Amino acid sequence: MSHVENELTSQPECWKRAAELAVQHKDALPAPGERVAVVGCGTSFFMAQAAAALREGAGLGETDAFAASEFPAGRSYDRIVALTRSGTTTEVLDLLAAVRGRARTTAITADPSTPVMQAADDIVVLDFADEESVVQTRFATTALTLLRAHLGLHTEQAVADARAALAEPLPEGLVGCTQFTFLGRGWTNGLAQEAALKMREASLSWTEAYPAMEYRHGPISISTTTTATWMFGQAPEGLAGQVADTGAMWIEGRLDPLAELVRAQRLAVAVAAARGLDPDRPRHLTRSVILDGA
Secondary structure (H helix, E strand, O other): OOHHHHHHHHHHHHHHHHHOOOOOOOHOOOOOOOOEEEEEEOOHHHHHHHHHHHHHHHOOOOOEEEHHHHOOOOOOOOOOOOOOOEOOOHHHHHHHHHHOOOOOOEEEEEOOOOOOOOOEEEEOOOOOOOOOOOOOOOOHHHHHHHHHHHOOOOOHHHHHHHHHHHOOOOOOOOOOOOEEEEOOOOOOOHHHHHHHHHHHHHHEEEEEEEEHHHHHOOOHHHHOOOEEEEEEOOOOEEEEEHHHHOOOOOOOOOOOHHHHHHHHHHEEEEHHHHHOOOOOOOOOOOOOOOOOOO
């Protein structure tokens, strides 16, 4: 098995550990009423989007999400939460340095021996979810599980659904599709974006992601008999039928949306295998982006 296959299959156990750690780290994580920004790069940015939508949707305080490189320097926040598996990403470290003394900062990382340990005010280390693969799977979902548990939104059903996502076969014919579209609503928009990224990274697939209601406003025009359209969470009324009318394969999100992401990770690996690609060595990518001169 590839590293990414081994790592993605360990997610149910990682989620259980992260949920148990949430209480231990409650003082390092956003308190109710704080104005919060969650930042990251790549996969971590998409997890930041999901976490921000969950927190604000739960009525726990205004919460924004930004790619670390696009953080609006003029805005004021009580706390900034940075998601960084490697702890070495240039944009994250630069942002933490720029806001030092202006906002409380928390870094959630997998590696306790990296510069982010000194860059942030508070640290949460999820070293049990670290990965050898360049392609992120379990660290991202484990970090989001930690935040869901902190918000009181994690359930044991999510873990059970993750096990089901690993055990059940993928829908027949899905691996043979030539184009994949992932749709989300609210917090699952970030998950849809992450599913699309996994498909690009691991299998070089033509993949897109949209808010579900926006799919009708143009993107549905690409749908055809070799397209798969996958919904994370509850679909808008009538959308499944409209997709079916195009001839595309409709994949209903039956499981907890984070468990649906596990299914999408499996799809990325399966498509890579079908195309003779190594998902552990994605084209043009490295484990961490460290810019020259940083």
